[in-house]
Amino acid sequence: MDLKACYDILEIEKGASLQEIKQAYRDLIRVWHPDRFPAGSRLTEKAEKKIKAVNDAYRTIVSNMGTIVPPPDDGMEVEDTGNTRIIAVASGKGGVGKTNFSLNIAVALKELKENITILDADLGMANIDVLCGLAPRFNLGDVIRRERRLEEVILEICGGIKLIPGVSGVEALTSIDKTDQLSFLQEIRKLESEGRFGIVLIDVGAGMGAGVTGFLLAAGEIIIITTPEPTALMDAYALIKTVLLKKPNADVGVVVNMVKSKDEAERIFSSINRITSSFLHKEIKYLGYIRNDRAVQLSVKKQTPYYLAYPNSKAADCIREIAGGISRKGSEMQHRGGIQSFFKRMSTLLFDSREEEEAKV
Ligand SMILES: Nc1ncnc2c1ncn2[C@@H]1O[C@H](COP(=O)(O)OP(=O)(O)OP(=O)(O)O)[C@@H](O)[C@H]1O
Ligand SMILES: [Mg+2]
Incomplete structure (x- = not known):
């Protein structure tokens, strides 16, 4: 033209x-x-x-x-009529247990009758599908490019948890044009209005790249996983700081993984909370801990969540407790928000960060 x-x-x-x-x-x-x-x-x-x-x-x-x-804002506000909780799971440092946490908490929440969808946006090595022994053929990127329907991409795992493989979805979100974006949002809206989503857990991955922070800023709730290791703690704090500086009212919770005891977990959490409250004037929430447990490694080898393979393990007990807290919080929430506006915020945020990168060059 x-x-x-x-x-x-x-x-x-x-x-x-x-x-x-x-x-x-x-x-x-x-x-x-x-x-x-x-x-x-x-x-x-x-x-x-x-x-x-x-x-x-x-x-x-x-x-x-x-x-x-830029994917320009069309000026039409997406109505936030959905009733979906969007919880992003991330960490500063890699390998701290996000993927295992996301999968097992999903199984535990399912047991509490929650309707759970996992969006696997982690570019790390051990993805949710690997932990379940699956090899998905399609992913969110195929939906965004309009090559597949969302329904064709969603897999069912562990007795009714829905899994959306999303690996190339992040990139696709930033590069689609308005018509494709609208058609994608309409598909999401359709499934949401049928009550197909309840809680969407996003395994976001590690680090502070645009993809990770984009998901965190767009999500309604954020769970940061850390271990007691000093480097993991430093990186967790750096990630929390990045998020809170950009979104001071973000709902941030922390889970301390691979601990020897409840006391150790509480000590670790207090140390992060002390820093965030003195430097950022913001309290973060303690969501619980997971014991260092061989059952986790054994279940990875079996490609079955430990919550199912070893339901009496210490790690499974911890997950049960955290899931109880997450589920109770949901029943107290007045308004959960919608997945449609989440995706819209996400693509705008990703675009903004790309524009910032361009400006630096
Ligand atoms: N509570 C635990 N006890 C013992 N081992 C654990 C525990 N949680 C996770 N692990 C082990 O840590 C390793 C990393 O776990 P996982 O893949 O879930 O981390 P991740 O944060 O998703 O990693 P990545 O950043 O690569 O995506 C796995 O081998 C797992 O077996
Ligand atoms: Mg992972």
């Missing part, structure tokens, strides 16, 4: 500022948003075509200005 035609589509003069281009884009999307028209009608079809043209024009103009192409 030539540049002049692109400006015409956006109904602006050549030489308009980025601000004006974004505004024109938002205005047009607001008018032509397919959600405004009856589903399946001719008008919806027309609106979809129009939106595609507006998207293409916008991308062409902006990339011509030498800027990366």
Whole structure:
């Protein structure tokens, strides 16, 4: 498409500022948003075509200005009508037990009659599917690229836990255009309105990359896993600090893994909480601990969660207790939020961090 035609589509003069281009884009999307028209009608079809043209024009103009192409906010607030708790599980240092925690807490929450979905966004080595002896064919990235439907990607594990393999999903979220994003959000909305999600646990992975912090900032609740090791503690604190500086009201809880005793776990938690409250003026929550237990390693070899393979193990007892707390908190929550707005926040945050990176170069 030539540049002049692109400006015409956006109904602006050549030489308009980025601000004006974004505004024109938002205005047009607001008018032509397919959600405004009856589903399946001719008008919806027309609106979809129009939106595609507006998207293409916008991308062409902006990339011509030498800027990366942002997925611009369409100005239409996604209604937060869902009733899904989104809990992101992360750690500063790798290998502290996030994936084992996510899988086993999911099994324990399922036992408490919670409706659980795990989104596996961890790029580490031992993913949820490996711990369950599965090899998923598709992932969230395929859904975002509209090559698969979300329903085709979701697997059932351990007697009714839903698993969304998400490895390449993070990258896909930042690069999709508006029409694909809308269709993805609509699919999510459909499953959510059918009550298919209750708690979505996201195994986010370790570190402070854009993917990890994007998930943490977009999620409603954050669980940071650490071990008593000084390096793990330092990295946990650094991650908590990054999150709280960007989102001071974030709901952050800590689980101390691989401890010898309850006392040791409480000591470790107090030390992190002391630092966060004196330097960041913010209390974090203690969610519990998990004992260092050989049952964990044995269950990894068996490719079965220890909560099922060794239900009487010390690690399983600890997980049961943490799950009780998470479930009780859910029943006290007034409003859980929605998964749709989560994904929307996520793609905006990822875009923002990419823009920051670009600015540094
Ligand atoms: N409570 C525990 N007791 C004993 N070993 C444990 C415990 N929790 C985790 N482990 C062991 O630690 C190792 C790492 O666990 P896991 O893969 O869950 O960590 P992770 O944080 O997800 O790692 P990555 O950062 O690579 O994704 C595993 O081999 C597991 O057996
Ligand atoms: Mg992992």
